[in-house]
Amino acid sequence: MDRLTKAAATRRAFLKTAGMVAGTGLLAGCAARSVTTAALPAPTAPLPPPPVATPLPAAPRTVASAPRGIRPELFERAAAALQRHSSRIRQQDRIAIADFSLPSSRLRFHFVDMESGATRAMLVSHGIGSDPGHTGMLQRFSNEVGSEATCEGAFLAANYYVGKHQLSQRLIGLDPTNYNALDRAIVIHGAWYSNPDMIAKHGKLGRSQGCFAVGERDLDTLFAMLGEGRMIYATKV
Template sequence: MTPRVFALFAFLLLCMPFQADATSLRKLPVEKHIETIYRLPEVRSNLDYKTLQMAVSGYMRLRDNGVLGNDDVLTIIDYNKPSVRKRMFVIDVNNNRLLASSLVAHGKNSGQNMAMSFSNIPGSFKSSLGFFVTGQTYQGKHGYSLRLKGIERGINSNAETRNIVIHGADYVSEAFIKRHGRLGRSLGCPALPMGSSHRVIDLIKGGSCLFIYNGDDSYVYDSRLVKPDFAMQSGGGASRRS
């Protein structure tokens, strides 16, 4: 092979999209795993790198500790964005694919179009931040729903007591946004559009990792699942937790 042909061959290899099987992705170091996921166009254009870093780092810690019954997917809800934008992303972490993106509501006492205030207190009607593990599905007053277990003490550990679940809601829709300039709000649940909630719930049920964040650095300092130095990467969150 001549030097010119070799150079052309090397260039073509660099230009090829990265692909890896599930086994190789599982063996990647944390930062390489994050970079691989961040190459997905819709992830790169909708999630900041810090949020993805925290989500993947926490997911891998939970996975390696055997906490997850379903470690094929990672779900991220980014409440740093207004409700009129898609803020939920379901990622196939083994095959480097985005499985779903969706509008998602926040609690009515967390804010109007933006979620600004968060709580772990029953009756607060606020959303909670942090890492959750999805549970089982059931048929409730909102139809097909998914239980959530908050696994961060003092941050979201009352999720089950508060009946914080994923469910469909008619106030989560483009039509509602056109009428009101924002989504409707829940009693603290991350509610999804009625037309797609069933599919999303089936993707993430059975013990997968869900991470909810909004740029609040006080959460980073309180969490035992993310590194405190992540808080040094931004100028500080403006939200409140009670």
């Protein structure tokens, strides 16, 4: 069972039970020494303790090349975005990449384990404003409020909430091309129009109002693999 599958199973259990208990502990130790009292020299000022080196956090081990199913140029852009925004992305072990150069009938929402290179993909819709003619292909991005279009760039996966589409997840735009994401309520949610049967009936998914809408049965898996504090990178190359 690969890391993504294990993470998905663990997170699904958390979402269904709506609770998780975590514990941490610190173990402190001390050392003592004994000296003789005979012929002690005259008291002197105590010497300062020797400096203690602070260990640097280990850099996450990343895959060297694009995993199977993700085009190299797209993966390179996503990896560069992860490095660029590393101070804000507290969880860098996995990322999500939305390849909006593909039609909505394709598995274009990729989840990548940055240590093992394991991947998993699912369907995702784009916004009405990005595809006014409902061709199934994203035509343009927009960061404008009221555009109902998908925006591109790096996003930080933020907190969960229950809203119009039930359990959803807020996104924070990190780039000049998507900084309005939070104000526009660009979120992750499940939707009937992103279910696989839409492709069988219409050859494409329905459209969102700019959100990353996935199939209703895929939502728990998505939350399990993404979680909070990780990055989504969306573009068209």
